[in-house]
Amino acid sequence: LLNILQYPDERLHIVAKPVTQFDEVLQKLVDDMAETMYEAPGIGLAATQVNVHQRVIVIDISETRDQLLVLVNPELSALQGHTTYEEGCLSVPGIYEEVERAQAVTVRAFDQHGEPFELQADGLLAICIQHEIDHLDGKVFVEKLSRLKLNRIVQKLKKNQRKTM
Ligand SMILES: O=C(O)C[C@@H](Cc1ccccc1)[C@H](O)SCc1ccccc1
Numbered sequence: 699l700l701n702i703l704q705y706p707d708e709r710l711h712i713v714a715k716p717v718t719q720f721d722e723v724l725q726k727l728v729d730d731m732a733e734t735m736y737e738a739p740g741i742g743l744a745a746t747q748v749n750v751h752q753r754v755i756v757i758d759i760s761e762t763r764d765q766l767l768v769l770v771n772p773e774l775s776a777l778q779g780h781t782t783y784e785e786g787c788l789s790v791p792g793i794y795e796e797v798e799r800a801q802a803v804t805v806r807a808f809d810q811h812g813e814p815f816e817l818q819a820d821g822l823l824a825i826c827i828q829h830e831i832d833h834l835d836g837k838v839f840v841e842k843l844s845r846l847k848l849n850r851i852v853q854k855l856k857k858n859q860r861k862t863m
């Protein structure tokens with residue numbers, strides 16, 4: 699299992715670099731990220747969250763938890779509509795806030811073997827893809843909120859982190 703960085707941690711603001719080697723090292727990273735996501739449990743995880751600054755995302759929104767989607771070097775295009783969703787984040791435990799996202803997206807990416815593909819998504823999958831690509835761009839969802847809300851969230855998180863020390 700990989701350690702998930704907890705907000706506020708400056709390393710969550712690092713912009714991830716594109717993957718250039720589709721090798722067994724990448725495959726191990728994907729396997730470890732998937733195991734960490736399923737155990738958390740979560741429906742998505744970005745490499746940034748496990749302090750690996752490469753453009754790799756794993757997602758599984760299936761009920762049966764056996765439909766892993768791997769996005770390497772993902773690029774969003776064709777953002778349509780608007781929707782809001784009460785989002786959470788494995789790096790910001792216990793915090794759930796309404797966030798605005800595009801309702802539907804088209805994403806072009808590679809799988810872990812270097813095969814390119816394109817995906818049209820809407821609903822929770824579209825929200826999750828946008829949430830994870832934000833992580834790769836060094837963005838955390840709580841930073842979309844007002845300064846007042848963000849300050850209160852940071853106080854709460856720091857209090858909780860002291861308790862677990
Ligand atoms: O990136 C993460 O931290 C995992 C996120 C992904 C996510 C956030 C908001 C909306 C959709 C996906 C979650 O913590 S995974 C937990 C979860 C499970 C079901 C619905 C929403 C969030």
Ligand SMILES: [Zn+2]
Pocket residue numbers: 786787788789829833
């Ligand atoms: Zn997150």
